[in-house]
Amino acid sequence: MRASRYGGRVAFPIAALRRYPVKSMGGESLLAADLDGRGIVGDRWYAVRDGAGHFASGKDTRRFRRYDGVFDYSAVTGPDGVVVTGPEGSWPVGDPELDRVLASALTVPVTVVTERSVPHFDAGSVSLVGAATLRWCTEQFGIDADPRRLRVNVVVDSDEPFAEEAWVGRDLRIGTALLRGVERIERCRTIDVAQDGTPADGRWLKPLAAARDMCVALYAEVVTPGSIRVGDEVELA
Numbered sequence: 001m002r003a004s005r006y007g008g009r010v011a012f013p014i015a016a017l018r019r020y021p022v023k024s025m026g027g028e029s030l031l032a033a034d035l036d037g038r039g040i041v042g043d044r045w046y047a048v049r050d051g052a053g054h055f056a057s058g059k060d061t062r063r064f065r066r067y068d069g070v071f072d073y074s075a076v077t078g079p080d081g082v083v084v085t086g087p088e089g090s091w092p093v094g095d096p097e098l099d100r101v102l103a104s105a106l107t108v109p110v111t112v113v114t115e116r117s118v119p120h121f122d123a124g125s126v127s128l129v130g131a132a133t134l135r136w137c138t139e140q141f142g143i144d145a146d147p148r149r150l151r152v153n154v155v156v157d158s159d160e161p162f163a164e165e166a167w168v169g170r171d172l173r174i175g176t177a178l179l180r181g182v183e184r185i186e187r188c189r190t191i192d193v194a195q196d197g198t199p200a201d202g203r204w205l206k207p208l209a210a211a212r213d214m215c216v217a218l219y220a221e222v223v224t225p226g227s228i229r230v231g232d233e234v235e236l237a
Contacts, residue, residue, distance in 0.1 A: 011233035012163075014174070015131055016147065016155040021082040022093070022112065023047040023120045024057050024067075026074030026196035027151070032229035035177045035222050039125030040153055042077055046093055047120045048102055049113045055120060056106065058190035063118060067106045071195040084112070124182050124219020127151070128167075128234075130158030133216060140211070143202025149191045152217050156234050164218045171237035177226030184215040 020027035023044045034041045048056035048070055057064035058071070073086040075093075082093040086105070091098035099111045129152045137145035147155050154174075156164065167181035187205055194200045208214055 011235040012130070012156045012158050014154055014228065014230050014232050014234065015157040017228070017230055018148070018151075018153055018155075019043045019077070020075070020151060021046060021077050022073070022075040022084060023055055024070045025084065026071075027148075028074075028076045030230075032227060033153075034225075034227050035126070035179075036225045037222055039121070039222060042082075043153065044120040045115055046075070046082060046112050047115070048106070048110050050106075051109050053118075055118075056110065058193050058195075059188045067108070068193060069105045069107075070102075071193055072105065073102070074196065124185070125222060126153050126179060126220045127185060127217055128154040128156055128164055128220060129217035130156050130161070130164045132158040132161045132163065136161035137204065137208070137216065141202065141204065141207045143204050143207075144198070144200070145204065146198045146200075148196040148198045149200055149204065150185075150187070150217055151190070151196070154228075154234075162212075162216075165215075167218055167220075167236065171223065172220060173235040173237060175226055175228035175232040177222065177228055178224035179220040180223050182219045182221050185217045185219055187214050187216060 017030040017033055018027050019030055019040050019042055021042055050065060054065035055063060056067040056070040060066050073084055075082050075084045083090055084098055088101050093112050103110050129147055134145040165184055168183060170181050172179040191204045192200055
């Protein structure tokens, strides 16, 4: 039993934190993170935008365009800002050479931009998944259910598969922040694309569609900004 129970409350420790400075690129592992009203500070703050105003992603929607080449790049936050690394080298965000390299790789003119009126998030601001859910998917589907395939922010050391789905509408106290569960996350083809250092072994989306309505993990919104870190417990109010 990984959950601790005290005073009528149930709490699960955070096993891992991850941030994605540039939408759809590989991200960075964190020991601690600050949260503001938007989510984890710096998460998906940048995106690769084409000439029509669409953001590079693994799918086509009103806001996004499928440019799988973007998954060949990763982004980390350094003392002087965000640095993008790809097959050709590394460049700080804001360097015109980065835009040129990305345009060549995606075969369309693109620029790396900050978030403005159109959000870079798919939907919710913070995404969470339980470790027990990942283990269940690995065992039931015979795949590598690496959380990087889901691009989640928080992995919780849960003891029951899909326990996090019951947190919709619940307040979640983590560190000095307060979050609220919003909705289950419906997945798309992106979880079957090699990305963020994982080769995406085994098809995940098709069996997930049959068994779980294509949903895995939870979106949460930030109610009270604060700080969280690995080892902090997610307390259900």
